[in-house]
Every structure is written in structure tokens, then in C-alpha cells.
Amino acid sequence: xxxxxxxxxxxxxxxxxxxxxxxxxxxxxxxxxxxxxxxxxxxxxxxxxxxxxxxxxxxxxxxxxxxxxxxxxxxxxxxxxxxxxxxxxxxxxxxxxxxxxxxxxxxxxxxxxxxxxxxxxxxxxxxxxxxxxxxxxxxxxxxxxxxxxxxxxxxxxxxxxxxxxxxxxxxxxxxxxxxxxxxxxxxxxxxxxxxxxxxxxxxxxxxxxxxxxxxxxxxxxxxxxxxxxxxxxxxxxxxxxxxxxxxxxxxxxxxxxxxxxxxxxxxxxxxxxxxxxxxxxxxxxxxxxxxxxxxxxxxxxxxxxxxxxxxxxxxxxxxxxxxxxxxxxxxxxxxxxxxxxxxxxxxxxxxxxxxxxxxxxxxxxxxxxxxxxxxxxxxxxxxxxxxxxxxxxxxxxxxxxxxxxxxxxxxxxxxxxxxxxxxxxxxxxxxxxxx
Numbered sequence: 001x002x003x004x005x006x007x008x009x010x011x012x013x014x015x016x017x018x019x020x021x022x023x024x025x026x027x028x029x030x031x032x033x034x035x036x037x038x039x040x041x042x043x044x045x046x047x048x049x050x051x052x053x054x055x056x057x058x059x060x061x062x063x064x065x066x067x068x069x070x071x072x073x074x075x076x077x078x079x080x081x082x083x084x085x086x087x088x089x090x091x092x093x094x095x096x097x098x099x100x101x102x103x104x105x106x107x108x109x110x111x112x113x114x115x116x117x118x119x120x121x122x123x124x125x126x127x128x129x130x131x132x133x134x135x136x137x138x139x140x141x142x143x144x145x146x147x148x149x150x151x152x153x154x155x156x157x158x159x160x161x162x163x164x165x166x167x168x169x170x171x172x173x174x175x176x177x178x179x180x181x182x183x184x185x186x187x188x189x190x191x192x193x194x195x196x197x198x199x200x201x202x203x204x205x206x207x208x209x210x211x212x213x214x215x216x217x218x219x220x221x222x223x224x225x226x227x228x229x230x231x232x233x234x235x236x237x238x239x240x241x242x243x244x245x246x247x248x249x250x251x252x253x254x255x256x257x258x259x260x261x262x263x264x265x266x267x268x269x270x271x272x273x274x275x276x277x278x279x280x281x282x283x284x285x286x287x288x289x290x291x292x293x294x295x296x297x298x299x300x301x302x303x304x305x306x307x308x309x310x311x312x313x314x315x316x317x318x319x320x321x322x323x324x325x326x327x328x329x330x331x332x333x334x335x336x337x338x339x340x341x342x343x344x345x346x347x348x349x350x351x352x353x354x355x356x357x358x359x360x361x362x363x364x365x366x367x368x369x370x371x372x373x374x375x376x377x378x379x380x381x382x383x384x385x386x387x388x389x390x391x392x393x394x395x396x397x398x399x400x401x402x403x404x405x406x407x408x409x410x411x412x413x414x415x416x417x418x419x420x421x422x423x424x425x426x427x428x429x430x431x432x433x434x435x
Contacts, residue, residue: 067102102127122154134165204325205324206233216241218250245340331369336373343376361391369421385416
């Protein structure tokens with residue numbers, strides 16, 4: 001290699017390049033900084049710490065107490081660095097005259113101020129909800145499409161609301177993006193129920209409704225049947241009410257008639273198995289499409305449920321989809337402990353109710369679960385349900401889980417239990433360690 005004289009190295013280009021090359025060879029390389037990949041998620045802990053601080057500030061300004069459950073869940077999520085999607089709002093455990101009340105408003109204001117987009121569920125337990133709280137909640141629910149926090153589940157359990165609050169909540173339900181609504185243990189009169197039902201009717205987003213132990217009587221049956229027929233609700237939980245025979249009959253009649261009509265229009269309809277509902281008959285299909293809107297929505301709902309079972313997720317509450325077609329079809333029906341028996345004047349309609357129930361069992365391709373526990377149906381009604389389950393199996397319809405009271409003969413109860421859908425979950429056996 002040619003060596004340049006020392007006098008040339010200071011200014012000659014080739015000599016200067018050689019010096020730089022030698023320098024690069026001899027000097028150690030600096031450590032390269034690892035760059036974060038584009039689109040990487042921001043750390044969760046600082047976001048939740050700021051959320052907790054803002055929530056505490058709003059509670060102080062509104063002279064209310066911080067919810068102990070929210071405070072605990074936030075700290076736990078910060079420690080584990082996990083996203084908090086469910087907010088449980090409950091009253092303080094040690095309540096006294098000097099204790100400040102827990103309010104919903106500071107939580108909603110914090111979600112708004114922090115633009116917290118990761119919340120999906122708000123559960124409110126045992127609070128006296130005021131009109132300003134319901135008004136802010138209604139505005140929060142009505143921000144459909146452009147809200148920072150698109151809620152999918154709202155639970156208002158054992159809470160007290162006046163007539164104005166229920167009316168405002170009913171109007172908000174018409175515009176909300178909720179997929180599941182629970183109003184368990186909230187006592188409603190006829191006028192209060194009408195305010196809620198008016199918001200549920202024609203709702204094509206809400207898929208699950210739970211009104212357990214709400215004091216629903218026989219007069220609520222026709223209104224419930226109308227709501228189911230004109231909405232996309234396919235999971236209905238009404239345990240612990242007093243619908244009795246007439247109320248349950250008014251609720252189930254349109255669903256059973258629809259199922260019988262669809263089944264008889266195409267008697268050869270059958271499903272291969274795997275829990276998927278067979279396609280709806282040609283009568284429901286539009287002229288320009290191979291599938292009707294109801295069939296498309298039902299197929300999409302079943303497909304999402306199947307995919308979620310494979311990934312360990314299930315239930316309607318976790319499904320997020322577009323609009324579903326309204327119609328009198330249902331997937332889950334819970335009517336346990338509703339004073340359905342053969343006594344009194346209401347008992348005279350037990351035979352008619354049994355016919356409707358068996359019709360629904362034999363013909364519904366959507367139904368997957370029916371709970372009639374803690375209702376004294378009697379041996380005759382139980383035998384009719386058993387025959388309907390056998391006819392369903394012969395017709396190769398999807399399996400159906402039916403729960404009835406054990407206050408019947410052991411043979412009939414055991415036969416119904418055997419024909420009902422069994423749980424697919426099996427416990428993994430521990431491997432024995434060989435010594």
C-alpha cells in the first residue's frame with residue numbers, strides 16, 4: 001500500500017481519505033440505540049396514574065367520595081401494567097352520616113377529560129342515582145359514532161331512579177351503541193317500565209337484556225313480546241319476576257309462531273351439527289340477495305360466538321358488531337322463578353303455555369338455552385318438554401340446554417337432563433409423576 005508523505009497528508013484528498021479510513025478501523029463503534037417499532041403501544045401505567053389523579057380531583061371538586069372499587073382496580077392495573085376496561089361503581093363499605101356519597105359524575109368527567117378510549121363496561125351497584133347523574137350518563141351514551149369511549153355494556157344493579165331519570169335513560173338507549181344492558185334488582189312500576197321499553201323497541205344494536213328481580217308481572221308479558229319482536233335482542237334474562245302463565249305466554253307466543261312458520265316452510269331443513277343454526281327458509285330471503293338480513297345477522301352472530309369459543313372468549317357481552325335485523329327470534333331465554341304453575345286462575349293457562357314452549361323447542365333453529373327452573377310445571381308439562389326435545393333431536397336441530405325444576409319424577413328429570421346440551425368444557429387430568 002502506498003504511503004503518503006507526512007506533508008501531503010494534511011491537505012491531499014486521497015491521503016485524507018486514507019487517514020479517515022484508518023481512523024474508522026481503529027476506533028470502536030458506538031452502541032446503536034434500539035428504536036421502538038412504529039405503532040408500538042404506549043405504556044399503560046402512566047395513563048392510569050394520570051386517570052387516578054384526575055378522578056381524585058373531580059371527586060374533591062364535587063364533594064363526593066372516591067369509589068373504593070375503582071381506586072382498587074386502578075392501582076391493581078397500574079401494578080400489573082394492564083388496561084382497565086371495566087369500572088365498578090359501588091358505595092363505600094363503611095357508610096356513616098359524615099361520609100361523602102359516591103357519585104357517577106366524577107367518573108364520567110374523568111373519562112371525558114383524559115380521553116380514555118379503553119373502557120368498555122360500566123357497572124353501577126346499589127346507588128341512589130340523581131337526575132344530573134343520569135343526564136350526564138345519557139349524554140355519554142348518545143355520543144354514538146364519535147364518542148371517545150364506546151361503551152358496550154351497562155349494568156345498573158339495585159339502584160333507585162325516579163320517573164324522569166328512567167325516561168331520560170330510555171331516550172338515550174335509542175341512540176346508544178350498547179350491546180348488553182342489565183337492570184337487575186331495580187323495582188319498576190308500569191309507568192317506569194314503559195319508559196324503558198320505549199327505548200328498547202326498534203333497537204338494532206342491543207343484543208342482551210337482563211331484568212332479573214325487577215317486579216315484572218303478567219301485564220309486562222305483552223310489552224316484552226313486542227320489544228323482542230321489534231328489536232335485535234336475542235339474550236333475555238328475566239329470572240325472579242312474577243310473569244306467571246299469562247305473562248310468559250304473551251312473551252313466548254310471537255317467538256314460537258315465528259319459529260314454527262320458518263320450520264314448516266322448509267321441512268327438510270337440517271343442520272350438520274357443530275351448534276350452527278341451519279339457514280333460514282327461502283321465504284325470508286330477499287329477491288336481490290341470497291340471504292335475508294335476519295339470516296345474515298344470525299349467521300354472523302353464530303360465527304362470532306364460535307370463533308370466540310375457540311379463543312376462550314364467549315357470550316354476547318363481548319361481541320361487537322354492526323346493526324342486526326329485528327325479529328322475534330331468541331338464543332338465550334331465562335324464566336326461572338317466575339311463579340309459573342298450575343294453581344289459581346293463572347294455572348288455567350298452563351296447558352296453553354306448555355304447547356307454546358314445546359313448539360319453540362321443536363322448531364326454533366336459533367334457541368340454545370332455556371331456563372325454566374323453580375317453576376312448578378308438573379309431570380304432564382315435563383313429559384311434553386321431553387317429547388319436544390326428542391323431536392328436536394330427530395329433526396337434527398342444534399342442541400338445546402333446558403333447565404326444569406327437579407320437582408318431577410326422577411326418570412323424567414334425568415331424561416330431560418340427558419337430552420339437554422352438555423358443557424363442552426372438560427377438566428384436564430393431571431399427569432401422574434412416576435417415581
